[in-house]
Amino acid sequence: MIPVEPDKYREWDAAYVLGSLVPAERAAYERHLAGCTQCRTAVAELAGLPGLLAEVAPADALASVPREGAEVPQNLLTGLAGKIRRRRFRTRVGMAALAVGISTASVGVTLAVTPPPSAVVVQTQAAAVTLDFASVVAGPINAVGTLTSQPWGTRLDWTCTYSLASGPTSRHYASPSGLSKASGLPEPSGLPDAVAPVYGYTLVVIDRRGAEVQVASWTAGPGTRVTPTATTSIVAADIARVEIRSAGGEILLAAEP
Amino acid sequence: MPAEPSELLRSLHDAHAPALWRFVVHLTNDRALADDVVQETLLRAWQRPEVMARPEPALRAWLFTVARHLVIDDRRSARQRHEFGMDRPPETGMADQTDKVLDAWLIADALAGLSKEHREVLLHSYYQRESTAEMALKLQIPEGTVKSRLHYALRAMRLSLQESGVTR
């Protein structure tokens, strides 16, 4: 075995690219570089770093403190998993309610929406009135729905399609929920594995006297299609207008039965 | 299917949560809020296959931009209970300016992540423009040790910046 002479310049690469070698050493190192592939490779690997260090102002760099103690909490990932489970669960409940139909979905609503005492009991299921939503502002959302008179008021069913095409109508994409102080971060409902439904929408019913009631809220994102159902105690004949609004309150689509 | 969703989420967390979390703590000085913001940010990315499919630097930039917007929104809603205050969607708000600011933060963060000895020589060398001879004198260590520390310090920086996606 031929003893390999250790390269005394092996660790000079950084001092060289940082410009910290004294002139004599710099000249010596450059002469060495001419004949040493390993050192040339090492220098090439570090050559980009001074330019990156330059992006930090010297004052900021000097003021930076070692980050001891500022480590990401261990339970962050566990908390994340919990968040997903909660959303999944809620989604399943929501889907089940939709699948079973209005009988299940209205259980929660009935408590809040008592039938008007004066309501004449109409046994026949009135024919559905079409809601032909027209765009108020151009956007990727289309919707069509129906109003159906019920003994207790009106049921609204609609399908809302969110096209994949993105265009100049960024407003529809631009309203992810803000953070609410009370409950922490907003939790978009919907399937976590599906295309992200993070944009919030509401369905608002306006009666003939101009009073408005929000009857539903949901989230959707590009490429999704939702078919929510909502109920209201307002009788169908009193409904003047139905609007789909962004969660920020902007009227996106409107229909007049 | 590339991987189990939970696995994907874990690798997303492992790759980005630490730097994201420090970034939000840096912005807000609020660790509890940072937990929330980072979880929400990772979740939103994970819910979007098209974001997850992006190359690493673009994914990272998306994450930091979303986190920053969540912080801004939180400040706004704290002030005026405005629920939806995002001026620009993250998809289009990725100006070069933002990337620069983000890179600078990641580089400063990588500096802060070095060992005390490594950080020290790098600050003296690059930011104070001292020669190895000057540093040896100031720090009371042999010149060979100065060179060696610089060598390992800059290698550690390079590795850290590769991990955070600043360089390849």
Ligand SMILES: [Zn+2]
């Ligand atoms: Zn060499």
